Amino acid sequence: MNPGGLGSEWPQLLVRLAVVSAAGGGLLYVLWPLDFPMSLLAVPTLATCLIAGAMAWWPRGRWRYPRLPLDDQPRLRRVLDSAFEEAGWRPTSVKVRLSAWPRLAAWRVRRGGCLFYLGLPLLMGLDEDDLRALVVREINLIPSASWCMRWILRINFMDLGREVEGKSLPQREWLREHAYRIRSDLWSTTAELVGHDVLARATRRAYMVDSAFFWHLDRYAFPAMSPDWGYISDIHQSFLWKIREDGLLARMQPNVDVYLAEKLYRHEARLFKELGWNAGEPVEAVADPVVSGVTEKLERRLGQVILWERTKAANPRIPPLSLHDVPWESWGSIHAHDRDQIIAAARTLLGREATARDVVQLAVDGRAGELSWGHTDPCPHPSPAVCVLIPFFDGALRRMGYVADVLRQRSLVGPLGDTVDLVALADRAGRGLPYGLELGGSVTERDQDADSTAW
Numbered sequence: 001m002n003p004g005g006l007g008s009e010w011p012q013l014l015v016r017l018a019v020v021s022a023a024g025g026g027l028l029y030v031l032w033p034l035d036f037p038m039s040l041l042a043v044p045t046l047a048t049c050l051i052a053g054a055m056a057w058w059p060r061g062r063w064r065y066p067r068l069p070l071d072d073q074p075r076l077r078r079v080l081d082s083a084f085e086e087a088g089w090r091p092t093s094v095k096v097r098l099s100a101w102p103r104l105a106a107w108r109v110r111r112g113g114c115l116f117y118l119g120l121p122l123l124m125g126l127d128e129d130d131l132r133a134l135v136v137r138e139i140n141l142i143p144s145a146s147w148c149m150r151w152i153l154r155i156n157f158m159d160l161g162r163e164v165e166g167k168s169l170p171q172r173e174w175l176r177e178h179a180y181r182i183r184s185d186l187w188s189t190t191a192e193l194v195g196h197d198v199l200a201r202a203t204r205r206a207y208m209v210d211s212a213f214f215w216h217l218d219r220y221a222f223p224a225m226s227p228d229w230g231y232i233s234d235i236h237q238s239f240l241w242k243i244r245e246d247g248l249l250a251r252m253q254p255n256v257d258v259y260l261a262e263k264l265y266r267h268e269a270r271l272f273k274e275l276g277w278n279a280g281e282p283v284e285a286v287a288d289p290v291v292s293g294v295t296e297k298l299e300r301r302l303g304q305v306i307l308w309e310r311t312k313a314a315n316p317r318i319p320p321l322s323l324h325d326v327p328w329e330s331w332g333s334i335h336a337h338d339r340d341q342i343i344a345a346a347r348t349l350l351g352r353e354a355t356a357r358d359v360v361q362l363a364v365d366g367r368a369g370e371l372s373w374g375h376t377d378p379c380p381h382p383s384p385a386v387c388v389l390i391p392f393f394d395g396a397l398r399r400m401g402y403v404a405d406v407l408r409q410r411s412l413v414g415p416l417g418d419t420v421d422l423v424a425l426a427d428r429a430g431r432g433l434p435y436g437l438e439l440g441g442s443v444t445e446r447d448q449d450a451d452s453t454a455w
Contacts, residue, residue, distance in 0.1 A: 010425065011076035011338075017372075023120070028313070029399055034392065035368060037140065044237070052200040058093070059430060063100060063301075063305075064099075064100075064305050064308075064309070065097035065099055065117060066097065066098050066298055066301050066302075067095070067096070067097055067098070068096045068097065068098040068118070068294070068298070070094065070096060071363065072098075072288075073291060075290050075291075076096070076118075076123070076290055076291060078128075078183055079131050079132050079290060080094055080116070080130050080135060081097075082132055083132045083135035083136045084114075084139065085126075086132070086136050086193050086194060087136050087139040087140060089114075089139060089142075091108075091112055091113050091114040092111055092112040092113050093109075093111070093112075093113035093114070094113070094114050094116070095109075095113065095114070095115050095116070095327065096115075096116045096117075096118055097115065097116070097117050097118075098118060098119075098120055098294070098298060098302065099117050099118060099119040099120065100119070100120065100235075100305040100306050100309075101119050101121070101212040101213075101234075101304035101305075101306075102119040102121040102122045102125075102206070102209055102213050103117060103119045104116075104118055104119060104122055104123075104134055104135070104138055105117045105138060106135070106138035106142055106172070106219070107140050107141055107142070107333065114139075114142070116135075116138075116149065119276060119301060120236050120291070120294065121210070121213040121239060122134075122206060122209055122210075123247070123289065123290050123291035124209075124236065124239065124240045124243070124289050124291060124292060124293075125205065125206075125208075125209035125213075125243060125285075125286060126202070126205060126206065126209065126286060126289060127286045127288070127290065128290055129198055129202070129290065130198075130201065130202035130205050130286075131202070131290050133190070133194040133195075133198050133199045133202040133203075134193065134202050134206060135188060136190055136193055136194050136205070137187065137190040137199070140186060140190055140193075140343070141186055141187050177267060178266045179267070180267035180268070180270070180271055180365055183271055184271055184274065185205075187199065187275060190277075195248075196275075196276060196287055196348065197276065197361060200275045200276040200277060201278075201281075203272075203275060204277060204278070204281075204283070205249075205283060207256060207260060208249050208253060208256055208283050209243075209249070211250045211252055211256045211259070211378050212239075212243060212249055212380075213239055214250045214376070215248075215376050215378070215379055215380065216235075216238070216239045216242055216248070217235070217306070218376040219376065220238065220323055220406075220407065221235050221238075221306070221323070222310065223331075223334045224321060224326050224330075225306075225307050225310070225321070230307075230318035230319060230320055230321050230431055231300075231303040231304045231307040231320055231321070232301070232303050232306075232307075232320070232321055232322070232323060233299065233300050233303050233308070233320035233321065233322055234285075234299065234322050234323060234324070235299075235302070235303050235306060235323075236293075236294075236299060236302060236303075237293065237299065238268075238323050238324075240292065240293070242407060243285045244285045246407065246408055247284075247285070248285075248380060249281060249283045249284065249285055249378035250284055250285075251381075252283075252379070252380045253282065253283045253379060254379070254382070255378035255379060255380070255381075256378045257277075258378070259377065259378040261277075270385065290393060303320060323406055323407065324406055324407075326406055328403050328404070328406065331406070331409065332395070332398055335390075335391040335394045335395055335398075336391075336395065338373070339356075339374075339391045339392060339395060341373035341374050342359055342371060342373050342388050342391065342392075343355075343356075343359070345372050345373045346358055346359050346362060346371060347372040348372075349362070349367070349370055349371060350362075356439035357390050357439065359371075359388055359389065359392065360389065360392075360429055360430075361441070362430040362432070363384075363385035363388055363389055363429065364385075364428040364429075364430060366385075368383070368384035368385040368387065368388045368389075368430065369384035371384075371388055373388075375387055381423060382427060383427065383430060384424070384436060385426065385427065385429075385430025385431075386423055386426040386427050386430060389426035389427045389429055389430055390410070390422055390423070392439050393425050393426055393429070393435070393437060393439070394409070394412075394422060395439075396437045396438065396439055397412050397420060397422070397437070401414065402414045402415075404418065409422070410422040411424050415431055425437075
């Protein structure tokens with residue numbers, strides 16, 4: 001199947017609907033002269049529509065979640081078998097489908113079988129004990145899980161926290177409370193089986209992996225992918241490198257802990273507190289994850305899935321792109337775009353035209369967090385000041401001939417071989433210390449030298 005049959009998905013759907021419509025029209029043509037009660041056609045009409053919808057969705061669903069043969073993953077099979085034993089259920093069959101996103105779900109299927117949807121980022125970021133605890137929790141959910149309950153449990157609490165025209169919505173408060181009760185009971189039941197500390201650590205690590213993966217996508221993958229440029233073929237391998245070789249989880253940890261403690265709605269925060277959230281415990285990369293990689297074919301498929309789910313379009317004729325193949329110069333326009341956004345936010349905050357020096361002063365004054373721009377939160381940077389200053393120092397160093405590895409852009413190497421830690425430099429400037437670079441005056445327009453490649 002091509003990218004989901006993505007290029008041919010809509011034509012196929014239209015053909016199926018045309019066939020169903022023709023069949024329905026033929027049935028009406030036959031029954032109309034017989035004075036057949038038209039109301040009786042409602043049931044077969046609805047059935048044919050449901051069948052047509054299933055025919056349209058099923059190939060795409062199978063493409064989005066490719067099968068992961070357990071025969072090729074003996075450690076994963078061992079974790080699943082152990083989880084079933086702890087949960088006290090012996091399914092007749094176990095099948096696994098791979099998700100491109102850091103998600104985990106279990107479903108009971110016909111004849112007593114079990115179907116798992118396992119996210120590759122989680123498999124790369126969790127050890128056996130962590131994964132087993134989360135799998136047991138999903139298995140415990142199966143007996144009472146309905147589509148409605150799963151929707152409530154996986155609902156976006158931050159989205160529900162929004163107000164409409166300054167008025168909170170009471171029914172959303174009830175929904176939050178209901179979700180809290182369900183999840184609290186589920187986590188308590190799971191903790192009795194796997195251990196309270198184990199479940200708390202596994203849940204916290206899963207959130208770290210989730211936050212790190214989406215930051216990785218926003219920072220590296222999404223800027224380099226589009227229906228016109230093709231998909232990134234090594235999104236997950238580059239993420240694995242970032243967490244294992246570049247300390248991404250440890251750098252994300254402080255901000256993720258703050259995010260979970262302060263920015264979630266109170267029911268969620270209370271749930272994590274009751275679970276025994278240890279915000280001070282360091283989170284390091286797992287030395288030996290349950291799954292450290294999949295076949296190149298599956299890796300490419302998941303890269304296509306991410307592109308399609310982000311853009312709802314994909315062109316199978318465009319060859320894939322590796323992040324390591326992206327020229328260093330091409331990242332300049334990304335940082336320039338960030339500078340544009342930060343300057344615009346500073347202009348709004350100050351009520352006048354802003355310069356790079358104004359941004360530095362805002363950071364020194366502790367007001368960097370007041371700048372509203374396209375920034376991913378939580379992130380691995382130590383402070384808002386570092387977040388807003390990095391694009392400016394990157395541009396200044398780039399103009400001086402500094403370059404870096406594509407996946408470690410905070411460490412820049414100069415023409416003479418000297419190395420500059422971009423995060424440390426931005427942090428120094430944000431604390432009001434000399435930084436020794438000319439950031440320029442007005443930056444209301446994008447730097448021309450940073451646009452060598454337009455993305």
